[in-house]
Each structure stands twice: as C-alpha cells, then as structure tokens.
Amino acid sequence: MTRRKRPTMIDVAEHAGVALRTVSRVVNNDPTVGTTFANRVQAAITALGYTPDERARHLRGGRSGLVGAAVRNLSAGHPVLGALDVVARGHGLTVLATATADEEDREREVVLSMCGRHLDGIVLEPVGDNHHYLSPELDAGTPVVAFDRPAGGIMVDTVVSDNAAGIGTAFRHLRGHGHRRIAYLGDEERIFTGHERAAAFRACMAASGEPVTGLVHPGVVTPGRIAAALDAILHGPDPATALITGNAATTQEVLRHLGAAAATLAIVGFDDFTLADLLRPALTVVAQDSDTIGRTAIELLRQRMTDHTRPVQTVTVGVRLVVRGSGERPPAP
Amino acid sequence: MTRRKRPTMIDVAEHAGVALRTVSRVVNNDPTVGTTFANRVQAAITALGYTPDERARHLRGGRSGLVGAAVRNLSAGHPVLGALDVVARGHGLTVLATATADEEDREREVVLSMCGRHLDGIVLEPVGDNHHYLSPELDAGTPVVAFDRPAGGIMVDTVVSDNAAGIGTAFRHLRGHGHRRIAYLGDEERIFTGHERAAAFRACMAASGEPVTGLVHPGVVTPGRIAAALDAILHGPDPATALITGNAATTQEVLRHLGAAAATLAIVGFDDFTLADLLRPALTVVAQDSDTIGRTAIELLRQRMTDHTRPVQTVTVGVRLVVRGSGERPPAP
DNA sequence: TTGAAAGCGCTAACAT
DNA sequence: ATGTTAGCGCTTTCAA
Numbered sequence: 184m185t186r187r188k189r190p191t192m193i194d195v196a197e198h199a200g201v202a203l204r205t206v207s208r209v210v211n212n213d214p215t216v217g218t219t220f221a222n223r224v225q226a227a228i229t230a231l232g233y234t235p236d237e238r239a240r241h242l243r244g245g246r247s248g249l250v251g252a253a254v255r256n257l258s259a260g261h262p263v264l265g266a267l268d269v270v271a272r273g274h275g276l277t278v279l280a281t282a283t284a285d286e287e288d289r290e291r292e293v294v295l296s297m298c299g300r301h302l303d304g305i306v307l308e309p310v311g312d313n314h315h316y317l318s319p320e321l322d323a324g325t326p327v328v329a330f331d332r333p334a335g336g337i338m339v340d341t342v343v344s345d346n347a348a349g350i351g352t353a354f355r356h357l358r359g360h361g362h363r364r365i366a367y368l369g370d371e372e373r374i375f376t377g378h379e380r381a382a383a384f385r386a387c388m389a390a391s392g393e394p395v396t397g398l399v400h401p402g403v404v405t406p407g408r409i410a411a412a413l414d415a416i417l418h419g420p421d422p423a424t425a426l427i428t429g430n431a432a433t434t435q436e437v438l439r440h441l442g443a444a445a446a447t448l449a450i451v452g453f454d455d456f457t458l459a460d461l462l463r464p465a466l467t468v469v470a471q472d473s474d475t476i477g478r479t480a481i482e483l484l485r486q487r488m489t490d491h492t493r494p495v496q497t498v499t500v501g502v503r504l505v506v507r508g509s510g511e512r513p514p515a516p
Numbered sequence: 517m518t519r520r521k522r523p524t525m526i527d528v529a530e531h532a533g534v535a536l537r538t539v540s541r542v543v544n545n546d547p548t549v550g551t552t553f554a555n556r557v558q559a560a561i562t563a564l565g566y567t568p569d570e571r572a573r574h575l576r577g578g579r580s581g582l583v584g585a586a587v588r589n590l591s592a593g594h595p596v597l598g599a600l601d602v603v604a605r606g607h608g609l610t611v612l613a614t615a616t617a618d619e620e621d622r623e624r625e626v627v628l629s630m631c632g633r634h635l636d637g638i639v640l641e642p643v644g645d646n647h648h649y650l651s652p653e654l655d656a657g658t659p660v661v662a663f664d665r666p667a668g669g670i671m672v673d674t675v676v677s678d679n680a681a682g683i684g685t686a687f688r689h690l691r692g693h694g695h696r697r698i699a700y701l702g703d704e705e706r707i708f709t710g711h712e713r714a715a716a717f718r719a720c721m722a723a724s725g726e727p728v729t730g731l732v733h734p735g736v737v738t739p740g741r742i743a744a745a746l747d748a749i750l751h752g753p754d755p756a757t758a759l760i761t762g763n764a765a766t767t768q769e770v771l772r773h774l775g776a777a778a779a780t781l782a783i784v785g786f787d788d789f790t791l792a793d794l795l796r797p798a799l800t801v802v803a804q805d806s807d808t809i810g811r812t813a814i815e816l817l818r819q820r821m822t823d824h825t826r827p828v829q830t831v832t833v834g835v836r837l838v839v840r841g842s843g844e845r846p847p848a849p
Numbered sequence: 850t851t852g853a854a855a856g857c858g859c860t861a862a863c864a865t
Numbered sequence: 866a867t868g869t870t871a872g873c874g875c876t877t878t879c880a881a
Contacts, residue, residue, distance in 0.1 A: 189656035191874055202852045207876065217850060232652025237632035238571035239874035242857045249629075257590075257613055258598020259790075265591020268615045277626055279612040280590055282601045293610055296582075299570035300633075319565025323522040438794055457592075458791045461771055524858055535868045540860065550866060572858035575873045 190231040199227035210235055241301060250484065251297035251305045252280040253290060260457065263330060266477025267306060274485060276303065287311035298325055304484040309334045312375075326487035328480045332375035333497070340483040341497040342476050346376055346453075349469040349502040350383035353427045353451040356467070356504060358391065361513050362425035362449060366398040366416040368409065368437065369429015369453070377401055380429045380453060398423060409436045417448070424514035425449035431456045438462065451510040460507055467510030475500045523564040532560035543568055574634065583817065584630035584638045585613040586623060593790065596663060599810025600639060607818060609636065620644035631658055637817040642667045645708075659820035661813045665708035666830070673816040674830040675809050679709055679786075682802040682835040683716035686760045686784040689800070689837060691724065694846045695758035695782060699731040699749040701742065701770065702762015702786070710734055713762045713786060731756060742769045750781070757847035758782035764789045771795065784843040793840055800843030808833045 192210070196203045201220055208216045209224040216224075227233070241247050250271050254264055257280060268278045279302070283290035290310045294317065297305055304326035307314075312335030317327060321337060330342040350367075357365050367384040370377030381401045388395045397419050400412035416423045426448055428434040434452035438445050446464060455470035479498050486493060525543070529536045534553055541549045542557040549557075560566070574580045583604050587597055590613060601611045612635070616623035623643045627650065630638055637659035640647075645668030650660060654670060663675040683700075690698050700717040703710030714734045721728045730752055733745035749756045759781055761767040767785035771778050779797060788803035812831050819826055 187655045187657075193874080203875085204852055204877090205850090208851090211876085215850060220851080232655065234628060234632055234652060236575075236634065236874050237629065238575055238634060239857085240632075240876075242569075242571055242575070242859090242874080243876045244857080245876085256598070257601050257611070258593065258595055260591065260593040262591055265589070265615075268590050268617075272617070272622075277614055277629065278590070279614050281610055281612050282598075284601075284605070289605075295567060296570065296610065299567055299573075301569065301571060319523075319567060322520045322565065435791065435794070456791075458768065458789075458795070461768070462791070462794060463796050526858080536859085537861090537868060538866090541867085544860085548866060553867080569858050572873085573860075575858080575875090576860045577873080578860080 190233045192233070192235070194231055195224065195227045195233050198231060199223045246303050247301065248276055249300075249302045250276045250278050250481075251294075251300075251302045252278050252307075253283050253294050253297070253305065254280060254308045255283055255285050255310065257282040262473035263308075263477045263480075266474045267481060268477075270478045270481040274481065276481070278306075283308070283310050285310055287313070291316050295320075301325075304328070304488060306330060306480050306484060307334065307339075308332070309375075311335065314339075324491050326484050326491075328483045328487075330476055330480045338495045340487060340495055342479045342483065343497065343499055344376075344471045344476065345499050345501050346379040347383040347386075349453055349471075350380050350427065351387055352502070352504045353453070353469050353510070354384065354387040354391075356451060356506075356510055357425040357427070357449055360425075360449065360511055363393060363514070364398070364421060364423040365393075365425045365427065366400065366423035367427045367429065368400045368412050368416065369427075369433055370401060371403055372401045377429060384427060397421075401429070404430070404432045404436060406436060406440065409433065410440050413437065413440060423448075425510075426451075428452045430454050434466065434468075438466075445509075446512075447515060449510055449512040449514070451504075455505060459505075462509075464509045464512075465507035467507045468505050469502050470505050471502050472500050523566045525566070525568070527564055528557065528560045528566050531564060532556045579636050580634065581609055582633075582635045583609045583611050583814075584627070584633075584635045585611050585640075586616050586627050586630070586638065587613060587641045588616055588618050588643065590615040595806035596641075596810045596813075599807045600813060601810075603811045603814045607814065609814070611639075616641070616643050618643055620646070624649050628653075634658075637661070637821060639663060639813050639817060640667065640672075641665070644668065647672075657824050659817050659824075661816045661820075663809055663813045671828045673820060673828055675812045675816065676830065676832055677709075677804045677809065678832045678834050679712040680716040680719075682786055682804075683713050683760065684720055685835070685837045686786070686802050686843070687717065687720040687724075689784060689839075689843055690758040690760070690782055693758075693782065693844055696726060696847070697731070697754060697756040698726075698758045698760065699733065699756035700760045700762065701733045701745050701749065702760075702766055703734060704736055705734045710762060717760060730754075734762070737763070737765045737769060739769060739773065742766065743773050746770065746773060756781075758843075759784075761785045763787050767799065767801075771799075778842075780848060782843055782845040782847070784837075788838060792838075795842075797842045797845075798840035800840045801838050802835050803838050804835050805833050 192206045196206045271278045281293045298320045307329050308331050309329050314334040315336045327339045333341050372378040402408045431454035452468045455468045459466040525539045529539045604611045614626045620643050631653045640662050641664050642662050647667040648669045660672045666674050705711040735741045764787035785801045788801045792799040
C-alpha cells in the first residue's frame with residue numbers, strides 16, 4: 184500500500200469547488216455558510232478523509248483545549264491525575280500526561296516541550312526546587328499550576344496537602360492509644376513532602392516532651408535503607424511501639440519487610456492506597472484528598488486562563504484519618 | 517504584571533543582528549554556524565527568554581519526538597504505560613498519555629486530536645470494536661499500534677497477552693492441586709479479554725470432561741454482580757472449591773467480598789497487582805508481561821515509522837504463573 | 850454569503 | 866559560513 188498524501192484544506196476546497204475560506208468556515212462550524220455549500224464541503228471532507236492539522240490551526244491563536252500534566256510517574260496509580268482528567272473533561276479540556284521520572288532535567292524537557300506546543304495550561308508535580316526555566320513562559324502568559332509540592336523560584340498557583348495536620352493527626356491518634364515511643368520513617372528531606380512530614384513529626388514529639396533520638400528516619404525509599412531504619416527503630420535499646428510512615432511506598436516496603444511481625448507494631452501510614460483495606464490487619468492511614476487536589480488544580484488553571492493578573496495563591500487541602508485497625512493496637516507491655 | 521508578547525525567532529534575529537536562518541540553525545544545533553554568531557544568538561535567546569514554537573517547527577515536516585498513548589485509565593496503576601514511557605524515552609521519544617475513560621466516543625476524540633497534532637505515532641488500548649475512523653490516518657501514514665486488545669475493522673500492529681495460555685495454566689495448576697469444581701468469574705464477554713478468557717476457561721473445562729454448569733460467570737465488575745456470582749458459585753448444590761478470576765479488579769472485589777472466607781477457597785487471579793504478595797494468603801496470579809508488551813509496542817511503532825509498507829503483525833506475549841499461596845490449597849473435603 | 854490575500858513562526862531550498 | 870525567499874496548513878482581516 185502506498186502512502187497517500189494527507190489531504191489539506193486546499194484539496195477539500197478544490198474537490199468541493201469552493202474557496203479555501205469556505206472550508207475553513209465549515210470546519211469551524213461558522214453559521215454563515217449556506218446549506219448548499221456546507222453540504223458540498225462536508226461531502227468532500229468525508230470523501231477525502233480530511234482531518235484538520237491542529238498545529239497550523241492554532242498557529243494563529245486560540246485555544247487548543249489541551250492541558251499538559253507533568254507527573255512523576257505514569258506506571259503506579261495516580262489518583263490526582265485521574266481527578267485532573269475527569270474534572271478537565273468536564274470543562275471540555277483534555278489532559279495529556281507525561282512522566283518526569285523524578286528527574287529535574289526530564290521535567291524541564293517535557294514541560295518546555297509542552298510550552299512550545301502552546302497547550303492551554305500546564306499542571307506540574309514539581310521535581311527539584313529550581314523552576315526558573317519557566318519564567319519566560321509565565322511572562323508570556325502560560326498558565327501553570329503546581330501540585331503536591333511547590334515549584335521553586337517562581338510564583339505559580341499551588342495546591343498541596345496539609346502535611347503537618349496529617350502528621351499531627353496520626354501522632355495524636357497513636358498517643359491516644361497509649362503510645363509514647365513513636366517512630367517516623369519516610370522520604371528524603373530534600374523532597375518537599377519528605378521534609379514537611381519529618382519536620383511536623385519532630386514538632387509533635389517536641390510538643391509532647393518526648394525525645395526524638397533514634398526515632399526520626401527520613402531517607403531514600405529502598406529496601407535496604409528501610410530495613411536498616413526498621414532495625415534501629417525496633418531493636419534499639421528503647422524500641423518504638425508505634426510507627427508513622429511518610430508515604431505509600433515506604434508503608435508497603437515496611438509491611439513487606441516486617442511480614443508477620445507487622446502485627447506487633449502500631450502503624451499509621453501517610454497516603455492511602457488500593458488494598459490497604461484488604462491487608463490484615465487493615466491499614467490505618469492519613470488519606471490525601473486527591474479529588475479535591477485535582478479539582479482545585481484545574482480550577483486555578485482555568486481562573487488563570489481567564490485572568491493573567493490574578494494574584495498567585497496556594498491552596499492547602501485537608502487530609503483525613505482512615506481508621507482500619509493497624510493504628511489502634513496498644514503498645515506491647 | 518502585564519503579559520509580554522512571546523518572542524519569536526525574528527525577535528531573536530533582530531536582537532542578535534543576524535538573519536532568521538542563522539537563529540534557526542543555532543536552535544537546531546546546525547554545526548555550520550560560526551562560534552561568534554552562535555554565541556551572539558545564544559545570548560539573544562537567553563536574554564529574550566525565547567522558546568521555539570513547536571507547532572510551527574514541525575509544520576514543514578520532520579519528527580516531533582512525541583508518541584501519543586490513549587489508555588483506558590490514568591488513575592489506576594498502568595504498568596504497560598510505564599513500560600511504554602521508559603522504552604520510548606530510551607529512543608528519544610516522549611509519551612503523552614491521555615484517558616479514553618472506556619468510552620468509544622472519547623477514544624475517537626482523543627485519538628483524532630492526537631492525529632491532528634501529527635505526533636510521530638499512537639499507541640492505543642482500544643475501546644469498542646470499530647476503529648474505522650482511523651483509516652484516513654493510517655492511509656496518510658500515521659503509525660498506530662494497538663495493545664491489550666485488537667482494534668476493530670482496521671489493520672494495525674497489535675500486542676496482546678496470551679490469554680488462553682494464561683487461563684490454561686491457571687486451570688491446570690488448580691487441577692494439579694486436586695480441584696474438580698473450578699469456577700471462573702470475570703469481565704463482560706463484549707470486552708475482548710473478557711471473552712478470550714471466558715472462552716478459554718470453557719475450553720479447558722470441556723477438554724477435562726467437567727460440566728461447566730453454573731461455573732462460568734462473565735459480567736460487569738460491580739460489587740453487586742460479583743457478590744451474586746460468588747453466591748451462586750459457593751452456595752449452589754455442588755459448590756466450587758477453586759476460582760479463577762478474570763482480571764485484577766474482579767480479584768480484588770472477590771477478596772473484599774469474601775473477607776476471611778477467602779481462605780477456604782483456592783484462588784488464582786488473572787493479572788498481578790501491587791500488594792498481591794502482601795495479602796494473607798498471598799495471591800497466586802497469572803501475571804502479564806507488561807514490560808515486554810510496552811517494549812514490543814514501541815518497537816512495532818518504530819518499525820512502522822521507518823517502513824510504512826511492512827506487513828501488519830500481531831505479537832502475542834507470554835504470561836507466567838506466580839505462585840504465592842492462594843492457589844495451592846487443596847479442595848475442602 | 851463567499852472569496853482573495855496576508856500572515857502565524859518556523860524550516861528548507863537556493864543563493865551568496 | 867551566512868542570508869533570501871518560498872512555502873507548511875491554517876485563520877483572519879478585508880473586499881466583493
């Protein structure tokens with residue numbers, strides 16, 4: 184089969200025996216086109232299998248109806264991305280998602296590529312803390328919203344979870360069940376959420392008058408590091424009786440490593456995940472409100488599309504404790 | 517802050533005091549540009565914060581380096597999408613993913629939008645069985661690859677899992693552990709994989725000489741339907757002692773509904789999922805090879821980019837049984 | 850209501 | 866090694 188040249192608007196115009204402008208009108212549903220011509224053009228369009236070139240279409244200006252989403256990962260579940268998509272669709276927008284793979288360079292690359300393609304807006308789950316490369320785009324009026332963590336060095340609308348409140352809730356929950364030696368095991372502190380959660384934990388401990396020595400373990404989420412931290416937490420001179428984990432990956436790795444021993448420790452995880460309810464014991468978690476985060480991000484984006492001069496705002500979305508069993512165990516005697 | 521007009525190549529050329537063509541050369545890393553001019557242009561680019569307009573850039577032809585992926589869902593985990601992204605990146609391609617929400621109209625809309633934007637290729641997880649709308653694009657040479665299920669009415673390269681072999685393996689595994697009354701609970705048969713798996717199950721039963729009456733339960737994956745099917749399977753006159761579930765969602769819903777009673781039934785699930793190993797008992801599954809599926813899809817796409825005349829091919833990717841405990845239980849006496 | 854012509858920002862022949 | 870000049874496929878003034 185030989186490759187047929189893609190028909191252009193000119194081909195359609197010739198086929199229909201009308202001017203280029205008329206085809207353009209028909210494609211854009213311009214009501215000022217006579218029925219006769221409109222039909223003739225439509226026939227030509229279907230006959231040739233014409234589809235408009237969206238690149239050229241928007242070269243002159245106008246909305247593309249596309250929103251870019253640069254997120255860390257496409258492989259694991261991403262509830263916020265799902266919410267973004269649903270809400271955006273409700274506004275006639277389509278979300279194009281791409282992965283930053285947690286690499287700053289990659290983020291820059293994909294985000295600039297999106298900007299270059301002149302999407303109507305960009306939702307970003309920022310990696311790193313330097314987003315100066317976006318300044319020219321922001322000046323040019325590209326709407327950008329950051330979520331989960333703030334972007335660095337630029338002023339953009341932002342949606343984050345209330346990490347401190349979440350840690351506080353988890354902490355008080357465990358204290359309420361009699362725990363005094365509570366440990367924290369989470370992400371690296373160079374990551375925004377990792378830092379916020381670890382810092383909030385330290386603040387809780389300080390406020391309750393407990394020493395934190397040997398109880399705060401931020402770091403990379405690798406089996407080795409988690410295993411070492413757990414060993415320090417559980418087999419030290421004054422073992423912890425309860426554990427707060429800083430994200431879903433950490434929680435899962437902890438459970439995997441602990442196996443049956445997980446039943447001897449009270450655990451509250453930050454971040455809910457599918458099947459947390461099917462584990463035994465079922466996992467008590469601090470759940471982020473992904474739907475609200477996604478909806479808010481799209482709302483901020485749309486507001487900025489409408490009004491470039493709006494003051495930049497940061498929205499903090501509440502979290503909630505989901506009690507399922509793992510966090511209600513009293514300290515071992 | 518007032519909105520600054522986005523600088524164009526012409527602005528850069530004027531600022532640097534060179535011709536437009538020279539700027540174009542610098543942007544495209546053309547080695548035939550003198551160092552002096554190259555530096556002058558680079559300075560102008562950073563000074564103005566210029567970023568090229570990708571739409572115009574590729575209007576003339578050439579690759580955009582973008583691959584569109586239209587998948588059912590962006591919210592749940594999607595290992596194939598992850599694999600697509602990683603492999604594509606290895607070839608200098610960026611994956612833009614968008615959700616079809618399992619709606620045929622939506623699929624058509626997003627796929628045509630991608631075609632209109634002239635991406636280098638499209639990877640599609642087809643919804644429905646009529647994809648004639650893609651014919652003009654295929655004629656025009658847009659590379660398209662379907663995965664997980666075939667596209668309907670068009671000839672495109674396709675990657676699917678070996679569903680029949682997977683069901684066969686699960687079936688023989690359970691038979692090997694002494695089960696005779698084995699039930700199947702899966703997706704609707706109007707869905708390709710739902711049909712393939714149910715049909716393979718029926719074939720296994722027939723080959724082993726067992727009657728299938730009351731044991732095959734395809735249908736929508738809703739809590740109500742699953743509960744009713746389980747009731748029929750477990751509380752009928754001749755209850756099943758083992759169960760094959762047709763996809764991850766069904767498996768999870770079954771476990772959720774059965775609760776502790778899940779421990780009295782041998783279960784093999786089609787599709788692996790995160791945490792299947794952390795459940796008690798851990799879940800024995802037929803795992804699809806997402807990495808190979810993703811890699812093959814990108815390979816087929818790249819081959820077609822190179823040669824439009826290649827004969828269309830369908831690649832069937834093998835599955836493997838992951839033994840974890842839930843499928844090795846003997847039948848209750 | 851329809852058409853002719855001028856761009857949109859860029860790349861690619863074709864000079865120089 | 867650098868500049869000139871046509872377009873790419875479309876939208877958009879501006880005429881008719």
